[in-house]
Amino acid sequence: MAKGVMIIDGQRVNFDGEKNVLAVIRKAGIEMPTFCYHSDLSTYGACRMCIVEDERGKIDASCSLEPRDGMVIKTNSARLLKHRRTILELMLASHDCNCTTCEKSGNCRLQELAHQFGVRHVRFQDTREPAQLDTSSPAVVRNPNKCILCGDCVRICEELQGVNIIDFVGRGSQARVAPAFGRMLSETKCVSCGQCAAVCPTGAITVKNEIGEAWRAIHDPNLRVVVEIAPAVRVAVGEAFGIPAGENVLDRLVTALKLMGVDEVYDTNFGADITTITEASEFLERLQNGGPFPMFTSCCPAWVKYLENENPKYLKNISTCKSPMEHFAAVLRDKYAAKDAEDGKRTYLIAIMPCTAKKMEAARDEFKTDGRPDVDLVLTTREVIDMIKENGIQLQELELESPDLPFGMASGAAAIYGVTGGVAEAVLRHCVPDKSKNALREIAALGIRGDEARKETVVHIGDAELKIAVVHGLINARKLLKEMDEGKTFFHLVEVMTCHGGCVGGAGQPYGLNSVKLVRGEGLHKIDNASMFKRAERNPVVTQLLAEMDEEKAHHLLHVSYVKE
């Protein structure tokens, strides 16, 4: 990697291995505007916002320039500023500028930069015919009228998820982003991970907004509105209210939801404890029966969908456990059936999730009782933030309130479900016979925590030497499957999370960079550290509940098979 000194706006800046001039400029403390540049994705150089000028007056995109020793550039000459404004105007002239009613308003990069660069008037006319919206996906909405063709969604779908659902079609002025063959998203193998929406700088791809449904339910006197809150939500909600990322605001969120009119607020972590015990039992069972291996974790619905779409032969490897959200829902439905009958109210379950795929999971036939979904509605972290704000609630000022009992109690192992490696760790805590504090520390040090794309470890349980892998990002799962196909690798247990960093990086979370995701993950580990008990089986409510359940009921409530007959 190249090393040297550049002169940026008259300032000496050392560089050492930065892959492009843009990175060096940002290192110098200058926030270069970009639409199409993301350090995780390949360089595209399309938006031309990050242009810089060299000594000879030559203009180039800094994202596509390699740093050279002795390079002298200007980042904000009169020409560059003029060109950036013109580029913004050109974008706005082929963009649906109904900002006030846009889902992305306030979080739109185009809006932000147009404002930042003082674009108050667009001198070009937009002569495009309006294009149809694609609302067919359970997770996201595509509005081509707002697309600026930065290609971020195309690249994240291909490079991080490896599913290639959307791509550029058409050329020149006819170029647009769409699924192949003019299909709707519902007609594709989209796994609903929503990362396209998370990365989209404008409102061209947004997460499906179901806030209206939530308010209708909350304000319906015939409904008992029950909320479950996923682990990753509590370390991210605060970000919208000036609370640092990673800080656990579960108790404030409970207060807010109660203020909003929710009847009962529970914790998905309770469901996660059920998942841990069920999944660990299944794993031990498989060890006894000799497979099938690897056992894949089943909590991530986008991952399950991915296998169904792309590699169904591995469906039998997926744990038959439902996800924590659905575990919680199944148990709640079972427990509240009598209650509903008694007071004539229907329990309406809202799950607050960091995830867009959960919207898809909730609608699956496998998770319906008498034709009705066990989870009535999935709201993303961002949707809940919007609802809190709509009610004028200042989350940061609220008093604390714990989740309701009995389903509000959970182990530390449940909290780390929201971060990559967490599910595997929770299961291992249950499987390893040594229940000492040092055993917990050993597990934590196995190397399955952290941001690496694939983490591998070996665990000894009794005589058995168990090979464990943890991957996040579907592209990494795909690589692992390929190696398995080729017989190059073997694992007993593999945790797969579709999103980078695990659920903390879900597409339903507040918009943020990778660094924020890491901080949220650390927040979940802190919750684990501070928890009263670290293992799922130490959750008294869960153990009692499972003990009371006969085998048939357990099978019905806790297990699911995705294998097509």
Next chain:
Amino acid sequence: MSRLSIRTRSQAQVLVDTMYAGMERRIAASPSGLCPIDITLSFLNLCHAQSCGKCTPCRIGLGKLSALLKQVLDGEATMESLDRIKLTAQNIVDSADCAIGFNAAQLVLNGMAGFEDDFREHILHHQCLASHRNSVPCITLCPAGVDVPGYISLIAHGRPADAVRLIRKDNPFPTACAYICEHPCETRCRRSMVDDPINIRGLKKFAVDQAGDVPQPACAEPTGKRVAIIGGGPSGLSAAYYLQLMGHSTTVFEKRKQLGGMLRYGIPSYRFPREKLDAEIASILSTGVEVKTDVDIGTEITMEQIKEEYDAVYIAIGAHTDRKAGLPGEDSGHVTSAVEMLRGIGDYQMPDFTGQKVVVIGGGNVAMDVVRSAVRLGAEKVTCVYRRRQADMTALPEEVEGALAEGVELLTMMAPVRIEADEDGNAVALWVKPQLSGAFDKGGRPSPVDSDLPEIRIPADLIIMAIGQGIESRHFEESGITVKRGNIMAGDSAQIGDEKIFAGGDCVTGPATAIRAIAAGKVAAANIDEFLGFRHEISTDVVLPAPTINSVKQRGRINLTEREASERKLDFEDVEQSMTCLQADMESSRCLHCDYFGFGNFRGGRETKW
């Protein structure tokens, strides 16, 4: 699926490529006089269609630019729109990622600089400066405005003598032009839109060869006015010819032994046989021109005397002095100039190059005339040294090809550095420095720059400089005629400051073509006639046949063939073979007759007199 596959063109791509080829021909045949903004907009739209759609400036910007230009065309733009167009185009030029974008926007910027008046006219007055004149491309592009479709139809009807008469209405040198004209008439021939331009010069050659001696028309009543013509080349003789027809009395003063100017002293006889030239000059003189050869103006007779003696003067002295390259050793023996050598040949003084190595410096038509003549004079080896690429040579490609076929060595990308001489002071070698093709100059050709290769020595027994000519203007300058950068200053009317004096041809334009010199003579004749207080009209009594509708099916152009190189390089006889009757029939039937079809016939298709 295979890992790699051989790329084959799809059916669609094959078709698109054919369309491109068709469009290329169409662009080549684009008529002059179109609205430059409309053309810019059309090109811009083509460029936008080539955009891949990746980058903002190109994908969106070119579209917005197109919309803005459309507003200008539709008269909906304001002067502010111009700023917006400039801003947008400059943005794309500066920030686009590849040539599809920046080159397209540069086109618009260039257009704005070049057609500023057109933009203003559209915006302020909602009208276009483009005109409906110039609707017959061959006539428009002929500097003399010769009625090309007219004589092609006469050839098709088997009337070559009438064809010659019709040509003479605008050009008294049909034979010279049939042999050596650079035929600008062919460059935008509308037939190119179908297949290839008509071989106009080839047809004219057929006509003059078939016609034999065609008598000249009678001159008008004598006016008693006397006009002095200084210079007996194509321009001077053309002026003399038309002035005679108008009834004036002309005297041609020629410095050399014989008339013809560069037609004789520049163009070797293998391109234009002497007997043809002599016959053409004789025919022109048959109108009564008085000729004084071997007269040098300034020594034997002064401008003052001529001005006193004559009612008007036309200066058409051509460009006959050689230019110096400024090379060290250029004054050595065995170094000569193209002008000097060709002048000798013009007067039948054939040097003998037998066994010699001849090195010629230059890349124009004159250089080609020199190298091909040197081959015919027996040189053992003839090398043409040129500092640019072959594609940059100003010589006609067929001349270069002809020279190569006759065994001339072409050394391109070599800049002469110095001439090495022996102790007797005679050149023995030319040293050259290998060059690189560099940045484009104003004329659109890449400039040569020194490469990192060492100098090369080219042994030579004779070095001939063919790097351009100048004019002998000293005497004229002394007599009060304005000379700028070596050229006599004259307006489009050929008149110079002194209203009695007119000038034209190479001495005004610098070394150019015969047809431009002829056109200048024609213009001078008309304006001298006017100056003398007359308005004689030049016309012809040739009646054109009714138009025939020719086939527009794609068909090959009939090119003239040449004698075998090994044979022709041994003599100074005509190199080129004429068309046969069948060939002339076929070629003339390709003419689309823009004088009858299309907008041409709106104004009757032609100027019948001037």
